[in-house]
Amino acid sequence: MTTSPDGPAIGPLLRDRRERAGLSQLELALRADSSARHISFIETGRTAPSREMVLKLAATLDVPVRERNALLVSAGFAPAFPSTPLDDPALAGIRTALERMTAAYEPYPALVLDGRYQVVAANQGLAALLEGVAPHLLEPPLNAMRVTLHPEGLAPRIRNLPEWRGHLLDQMNRQLALQRSAPLRELYEEVAAYPVPGLPDGSDTPPSEPEEARFALPLVIEHQGQTLSFLSTIATFNTPLDVTVSELAVETLLPADPATAKALHRA
Incomplete structure (x- = not known):
């Protein structure tokens, strides 16, 4: 002991x-x-x-x-769960599974996040959505919260930015309530302090949500002259036995309306 x-x-x-x-x-x-x-x-x-x-x-x-x-x-006991680096050979099977999982969602964006919202895997659908983001935000380690809410990131193209920003900050707050993490707290304070760019059309009123998305908050974003609407889903590993694996989350952005699905398949 x-x-x-x-x-x-x-x-x-x-x-x-x-x-x-x-x-x-x-x-x-x-x-x-x-x-x-x-x-x-x-x-x-x-x-x-x-x-x-x-x-x-x-x-x-x-x-x-x-x-x-x-x-x-x-309590005076040794830790029960190992914390294996994701690049360790012991987690090669996990890495392969994550790559296959994200690739299977193409052309829809999919990514894998660690406990600090750093992107550890992503597919081509996400890469396309990040076109136009400032290069310094895309340098590794790529952070999903920073890329989404930074004024030089996706924020200026998000049509419902106030609602989506609030959703992301609430998500981080819930996570902070479960764990004491200084790096996560620093990230929260950083992104919460970002200025909120105006909506693309200069209006203070976000666009109405598509009928298919009214049961959940969609991410509405401008991309290559089109308005795309996504529903975000997050999957985690059930009963993980490693700290690193327990903190991984697979996030997928699925079309919230037929027009978005059609545009992604056409692209």
């Missing part, structure tokens, strides 16, 4: 996670097959939880895999 004498105690960390999840001690105990008394003793430091209990509570609270390792260390 390892110790972390200088780090935060496991009890307050678990209490913070429980409160952010909006659960009482009794509700957490019922979900984790424990007792409210035992949960209380763990949170106040009167009882040291076992390794199995830390992992069980973390899973019950839907704590991200990286943060589960942090909870284990705070």
